[in-house]
Amino acid sequence: MKKLLILGAGTAGTIMANKMQKKLPVNEWSVTVVEKEINHFYQPGFLFIPFGYYQKKDILKPSLKFFPRGVQVINTEIEKIDPSHNNITLINGLEIAYDILIIATGTRISPEDTPGLKGELWQKNIFDFYTIDGSEALAEFFKTWPGGNLVINVADNPIKCPVAPLEFAFLADYYFTRKGMRNKVNITYVTPLSGAFTKPKASRMLGSLLERKNINLVSDFFIGEVDNANKKILDFGGREVPFDCLISVPLHSGDPVISKSGLGDEFGFVKADKNTLQSALFKNIFVIGDAGNFPSSKAGSVAHFQADVLEKNIVNYINNEPFSESFDGHSNCYIETGFGKGILIDFNYATEPLPGLYPLPVVGPFSLLKESKLNHLGKLLFKWIYWNILLKARKLPVTNYMSMVGKKME
Amino acid sequence: MAQKTYAGVTVDVNEEGYFTNPSQWTKEIAVEIAKEEGIILTGQHFAIMEFLRNRFNGGEALSIRSINHSGVIDVKTFYQLFSGAPLKKATKIAGIPKPASCV
Numbered sequence: 345m346k347k348l349l350i351l352g353a354g355t356a357g358t359i360m361a362n363k364m365q366k367k368l369p370v371n372e373w374s375v376t377v378v379e380k381e382i383n384h385f386y387q388p389g390f391l392f393i394p395f396g397y398y399q400k401k402d403i404l405k406p407s408l409k410f411f412p413r414g415v416q417v418i419n420t421e422i423e424k425i426d427p428s429h430n431n432i433t434l435i436n437g438l439e440i441a442y443d444i445l446i447i448a449t450g451t452r453i454s455p456e457d458t459p460g461l462k463g464e465l466w467q468k469n470i471f472d473f474y475t476i477d478g479s480e481a482l483a484e485f486f487k488t489w490p491g492g493n494l495v496i497n498v499a500d501n502p503i504k505c506p507v508a509p510l511e512f513a514f515l516a517d518y519y520f521t522r523k524g525m526r527n528k529v530n531i532t533y534v535t536p537l538s539g540a541f542t543k544p545k546a547s548r549m550l551g552s553l554l555e556r557k558n559i560n561l562v563s564d565f566f567i568g569e570v571d572n573a574n575k576k577i578l579d580f581g582g583r584e585v586p587f588d589c590l591i592s593v594p595l596h597s598g599d600p601v602i603s604k605s606g607l608g609d610e611f612g613f614v615k616a617d618k619n620t621l622q623s624a625l626f627k628n629i630f631v632i633g634d635a636g637n638f639p640s641s642k643a644g645s646v647a648h649f650q651a652d653v654l655e656k657n658i659v660n661y662i663n664n665e666p667f668s669e670s671f672d673g674h675s676n677c678y679i680e681t682g683f684g685k686g687i688l689i690d691f692n693y694a695t696e697p698l699p700g701l702y703p704l705p706v707v708g709p710f711s712l713l714k715e716s717k718l719n720h721l722g723k724l725l726f727k728w729i730y731w732n733i734l735l736k737a738r739k740l741p742v743t744n745y746m747s748m749v750g751k752k753m754e
Numbered sequence: 755m756a757q758k759t760y761a762g763v764t765v766d767v768n769e770e771g772y773f774t775n776p777s778q779w780t781k782e783i784a785v786e787i788a789k790e791e792g793i794i795l796t797g798q799h800f801a802i803m804e805f806l807r808n809r810f811n812g813g814e815a816l817s818i819r820s821i822n823h824s825g826v827i828d829v830k831t832f833y834q835l836f837s838g839a840p841l842k843k844a845t846k847i848a849g850i851p852k853p854a855s856c857v
Contacts, residue, residue: 500819536818538842564839566818566829580833595819609814610823618813639815 346373348658349432349442351422352599353379355387355735356633356647357448358410362737363655364446365412368662376416376440378432382407384735385476386727387644391508391680393479394486395519400476403727410735422449425605427626444628444658447607447614449599451504451634451642457595458499460570469575470590473512474504485589486519491528492588497577498535499567499595501542502613504634504642507689509533509593510540510550511680516591517557518682532560534577534585539563543696546689549713553681596642598635613637618693619670621654628661630654640693641675648734649674652744674746676702678723686719688712692746700751703742712751760786765849772845772852776810779849787847791836795847799835801826803848816841816853 348364350357357377365375389403411417421435431441453474455461461470471485472478494516498509513533520529533540533554539547540554540561554561568580576586598612607614607625615624616631618638623629631638632654633647640646653669660667673693678686688710689697701708710722733740755774758767761782766774771787773779784803788795805824809816818841821832836843845852 500817502815502817538839564842566833568830580830581838610820637814639813 346443348373348375348444350377350446352448352450353377353407354450355644358735359651359737360446361415362412365415378418378422380421382419390473390479394473394482395515422601447631447635448633449635451596451598453594454597455594460572463572465572472592491525493586494529494531494589495585495587496533496591498593500536502642503593503596506641507677507679513559514682534562534565536566546697609637620667640673646675649744672745681715684720685715685717686723687715688719698751702750705750773849776850784847791843806848810850
C-alpha cells in the first residue's frame with residue numbers, strides 16, 4: 345500500500361484530499377492528512393468581522409465535515425519533514441513515511457518581523473485582520489472609537505489575498521459613513537507599491553476609486569518601524585505617517601516547519617516550479633496554495649485552480665509520464681467596494697486584469713474591473729459555494745485556465 | 755514595442771522604460787540608465803542588481819523585503835542607494851521587468 349501524505353488542511357489541502365481520494369485506486373493508495381487545527385475558517389470572512397457583518401461562529405466549521413470517507417486525518421503539529429528519507433516527524437515523536445508528499449501548510453503573518461509592530465499598542469490601537477483574534481479585537485475597538493487617523497498599511501508583498509487591504513479601506517469608508525462619522529475619520533492607505541495595486545489597469549481603476557471615496561494614498565512606503573510612543577509608522581526613506589488606529593497587514597512567512605526542513609526560501613515558502621507545482625529539490629514533493637514561492641496570488645482561488653493541475657500531474661508522476669498540465673497563474677477575486685457593490689478581477693501570470701464580463705461574454709453575469717451590485721452578491725454567495733462545492737472539489741462552471749472569453753482588450 | 759539606445763546599443767523597453775528582454779542588458783548600459791535616474795553606480799549597486807537579476811532569472815518574486823536576505827546590503831542601504839522607490843529604480847537599471855509583486 346502506498347501513501348499520499350498531505351500536510352495542512354486549509355483550502356488547498358482539503359481540496360486535494362477530496363480530489364486524490366477519488367482519483368487514486370483505494371487498494372493501492374491511502375490518503376493521510378496532517379492538520380493541527382480542528383476547525384476550518386472561511387478566511388475571506390475575516391475582512392467582514394471588524395465591520396459587524398459576521399461573527400466568529402458564522403465563518404467556522406469543523407474540518408472533519410470536509411474530508412471524504414477513507415481519508416485518514418491526524419490532528420497534531422508537524423515537527424519536521426525529512427525529505428531525503430521520505431518521512432515526517434510529528435510533535436509527539438511519531439514518524440509517518442510517504443511515497444508522495446503534498447505540502448499545503450499555507451502562510452501566516454509575522455508581525456514580530458517589523459520592529460515596534462507588536463509593541464505596547466498591539467491590539468490596543470494596532471490591529472491585524474488576518475487572524476480571528478485580530479478581527480474580533482478590531483470589531484470591539486471600532487464600536488466605541490471616536491474617530492481620528494485610520495491608517496491601513498501593507499508591510500510588503502507577498503500577502504494573502506492582495507486585494508483585502510483595499511477592500512478594508514472601502515468597507516471602512518462605508519462603515520463610518522453609515523455611522524454618520526465619516527467626517528471624523530481620516531482614512532489613509534499606505535502601500536509599498538507604486539499605486540493602489542500591482543497591475544496597471546486595475547491599479548488605475550482602484551486608485552481612482554480611492555480618490556472618489558476620499559481615501560488618501562501613500563505609495564512606495566516600505567515600513568521600517570512603528571513608533572508606539574508617538575503613534576506613527578516610519579519608512580526607510582525617512583517618511584512618517586501618524587495614526588490613531590493602525591490596521592496592519594504584516595509581513596507574511598511560510599510555516600516554520602518548511603525552513604526547519606530545508607525546503608524553503610528565506611521567508612519559509614517552499615521552492616517549487618510555478619507551472620508544474622513540483623518541489624525544486626525533491627521529485628516526490630508537490631506544493632499547492634500559499635505555501636509555495638510561486639509568483640501568483642496567495643489566495644483561495646489560486647489554490648482551487650492549482651488543484652486541477654496538481655491532481656493530473658500527480659497521476660502523471662505515479663505513471664512515470666511527463667507532466668500534462670501547467671499552471672498559468674490563474675487567479676480571480678471579488679473586491680468589496682462598500683455601499684453594496686463589488687468588483688471582480690480575473691488574471692494570470694501573463695495577463696493583467698481586464699474589463700469585460702465573467703465567466704461568459706454578453707450574459708456575464710459578473711462584470712470585470714467594474715463596480716456592480718451583482719459582484720457584491722457574488723461575493724456573499726461565494727461563502728456558500730466555498731463550504732458546499734469548492735472544498736469538496738465538486739465542479740464549478742468556470743474554466744481552470746484563465747480564458748480571454750468575455751474580456752476586452754483596450 | 756518601444757526601443758531605446760544606451761551606450762550605443764539598441765534595446766527593447768516597455769512604455770515605462772523597463773527592459774522587455776533582460777538578456778540585452780550589460781553593465782555599460784546600466785551606467786547610462788542610472789545617469790537618467792540621477793544615480794552614479796558603485797560596486798554595491800552592481801552587487802544588489804546581480805542579486806535581483808539572479809532572483810528574477812530563477813523565476814522568484816522580487817520584493818523589498820528580500821533585500822535583507824541578499825547577503826549584500828540591508829533595506830536601509832537599499833533606500834540610500836536608490837532613493838525614493840528603490841525596487842522600481844533598481845529593477846529598471848538592472849534591466850529586468852518592474853516587479854509585479856505577488857498578484
